[in-house]
Amino acid sequence: xxxxxxPLEKFATNSLEQHWMPFTANRDFKxxxxxxxxxxxxxxxxxxxxxxxxxxSGLFNVAAGHGRREIAEAVHAQLLQNDYTxxxxxxxxxxxxxxxxxxxxxxxxFNHVFFTNSGSESVDTALKIxxxxxxARGEGQRIRFVSRERAYHGVNIGGTxxxxxxRNRETFAAVIPNVVLMRHxxxxxxxxxxxxxxxxxxxxxxxxxxxxxxxxxxxxxCFVEPVAGSTGVLVPPRxxxxxLREICDRHGILLVFDEVITGFGRLxxxxxxxxxxxxxxxxxxxxxxxxxxxxMGAVAVRDEIYxxxxxxxxxxxxxxxxxxxYSAHPVACxxxxxTLQIYEDEGLFERARALSGYFLDRIWSxxxxxxxxxxxxxxxxxxxxxxxxxxxPGVRGGEMQKRLFANGCHVKWTGDTAIVAPPLVxxxxxxxxxxxALARTLKAx
Ligand SMILES: Cc1ncc(COP(=O)(O)O)c(C=O)c1O
Numbered sequence: 001x002x003x004x005x006x007p008l009e010k011f012a013t014n015s016l017e018q019h020w021m022p023f024t025a026n027r028d029f030k031x032x033x034x035x036x037x038x039x040x041x042x043x044x045x046x047x048x049x050x051x052x053x054x055x056x057s058g059l060f061n062v063a064a065g066h067g068r069r070e071i072a073e074a075v076h077a078q079l080l081q082n083d084y085t086x087x088x089x090x091x092x093x094x095x096x097x098x099x100x101x102x103x104x105x106x107x108x109x110f111n112h113v114f115f116t117n118s119g120s121e122s123v124d125t126a127l128k129i130x131x132x133x134x135x136a137r138g139e140g141q142r143i144r145f146v147s148r149e150r151a152y153h154g155v156n157i158g159g160t161x162x163x164x165x166x167r168n169r170e171t172f173a174a175v176i177p178n179v180v181l182m183r184h185x186x187x188x189x190x191x192x193x194x195x196x197x198x199x200x201x202x203x204x205x206x207x208x209x210x211x212x213x214x215x216x217x218x219x220x221x222c223f224v225e226p227v228a229g230s231t232g233v234l235v236p237p238r239x240x241x242x243x244l245r246e247i248c249d250r251h252g253i254l255l256v257f258d259e260v261i262t263g264f265g266r267l268x269x270x271x272x273x274x275x276x277x278x279x280x281x282x283x284x285x286x287x288x289x290x291x292x293x294x295x296m297g298a299v300a301v302r303d304e305i306y307x308x309x310x311x312x313x314x315x316x317x318x319x320x321x322x323x324x325x326y327s328a329h330p331v332a333c334x335x336x337x338x339t340l341q342i343y344e345d346e347g348l349f350e351r352a353r354a355l356s357g358y359f360l361d362r363i364w365s366x367x368x369x370x371x372x373x374x375x376x377x378x379x380x381x382x383x384x385x386x387x388x389x390x391x392x393p394g395v396r397g398g399e400m401q402k403r404l405f406a407n408g409c410h411v412k413w414t415g416d417t418a419i420v421a422p423p424l425v426x427x428x429x430x431x432x433x434x435x436x437a438l439a440r441t442l443k444a445x
Contacts, residue, residue, distance in 0.1 A: 016033055033047075034402075041065045041423075042422065044410060052409060054423065055410060056419060056421050057292075057422060060261045060412075061286075061292035062423055063266070064343065068342060072293070074338035075293065075335050078334035083330065092330050094330050097337055098328075098333045099112075101340050102298065102336075103300075106271065110283065110303070111306075112305075114299045115333075116286070117326050118295055118297045119159075119258075120159050121286075122258075122285060123162065124157070125284075125322060126256050126282050126299050127145065129282065130142075130145070130220045131143070133254065133309055136312035141218055142219060142253075144179070144220060145161075145162060145179050145222075146182060146219060146221070147162035147180075147181055148183070148223075149182070151163055151165070151184075151224070151225060151231070153225075153258055154260070157176060161175035180210045180213075182203070182204075183203055185197075186234050192374060193376070198237070201237050204240050207248070207253075216251035216252070219251065219253045221254035221282075222247075223258055224244065226272030226276060229261035229419065231414065232414050232415065232417030232419065233376045233377060233378075233381055241276050241278040245280070248281075254305075256280060256284065260285060260286045264288035264343065264349070265352045265380075266352065266379055266380055266424075267380075275378075281305065285298045285300065290336050291339040293339070294332045294335040352380045365435065366439060371387055371396070372386055380424060381420070383418065385416055386416045386442070387416070394415045394416060397417065399445075400418070400442075400445055401418075403441050404418070404438065409438065411438070422434060
């Protein structure tokens with residue numbers, strides 16, 4: 001560990017310039033950098049050796065806690081045994097083992113998994129699968145997609161096109177056309193509603209309106225995050241997802257759940273599909289699939305989708321002209337297998353469900369702070385939204401993120417909302433530590 005930390009510290013003071021950091025205020029950050037040089041369990045250490053609690057599980061991906069030896073050892077062993085095999089027309093056992101293990105966690109009838117390297121690639125892959133599926137069924141005219149305001153579906157061109165967050169799309173006007181956005185589900189009348197808000201299921205009828213306006217037979221798929229994560233945790237109104245499902249069924253539209261954040265126990269079940277008892281047609285995954293240790297994503301599909309696309313191609317032909325050099329990378333697959341084994345051995349999804357009540361109680365204890373505008377949450381995922389400062393969105397949130405860090409806690413903020421998502425291995429005292437740091441920071445805001 002020290003071997004790695006030392007050179008980093010040596011370079012830290014004068015060599016930050018060359019790394020163009022993503023989703024970061026580069027000039028601001030480089031003037032006062034916050035560097036992490038070590039991580040273990042629920043904790044991080046910065047360049048000064050100060051300990052911080054990780055209140056967002058990295059970027060919602062380190063569900064089993066940092067520094068898991070089981071994953072490191074699996075990665076090491078895989079690298080030595082077979083470091084790389086292409087998945088274009090070749091195979092290796094770890095990929096099949098991971099797909100089979102994932103299929104066991106997924107709802108029925110999901111028994112086919114396409115591997116990618118990130119959530120963004122999963123979303124773009126799902127867009128292409130939707131197009132290929134309809135074309136294989138003789139409905140190639142279905143070229144329109146429906147998404148939602150305030151949606152985040154990654155940053156590739158497909159996902160950006162589905163995006164409903166203004167800053168993520170205003171610079172990039174030339175995205176794919178033919179995307180219709182439904183209204184988002186945040187309603188001030190539901191402020192501080194815990195879990196699924198009672199009001200708002202009828203917002204799902206925006207999908208029907210899109211059908212009425214554009215023609216249902218032209219719509220390929222409807223993409224939603226079951227809980228909209230990156231926009232600040234918007235829990236779906238009770239009955240909303242079921243209503244989307246019904247409308248999709250009525251019109252032959254595919255329903256895609258983007259579970260890049262909600263997958264792998266975050267909501268107290270393997271997937272949001274099970275937590276909300278609504279089975280979509282595709283599920284996009286990434287993040288906690290490998291506990292954040294190695295980049296990897298996946299798209300899981302209903303059997304009918306796989307069978308239709310493969311069945312439509314002539315015998316011996318490639319059925320789906322899509323894939324990445326690193327699709328099903330052996331090392332990522334090994335990390336994924338070890339990760340899923342940890343989730344199973346430690347019962348982490350059940351553990352998340354058991355801790356959720358305490359977690360939400362503690363988060364809701366912050367609601368009387370003068371600066372807090374709304375709190376939303378489900379499972380081990382919560383959003384704490386503060387009032388914008390002087391009417392300028394994001395300014396207070398940005399400042400609070402820095403102050404929270406100085407108070408010993410890392411939490412990802414989006415605009416004026418803190419997204420709290422402790423690792424699923426967290427104990428009650430870890431939740432207390434996160435909430436106490438938030439309370440101190442809110443008090444000083
Ligand atoms: C719902 C959702 N989809 C897609 C992505 C993109 O994932 P990645 O950053 O791995 O490309 C994210 C990332 O936060 C996400 O939350």
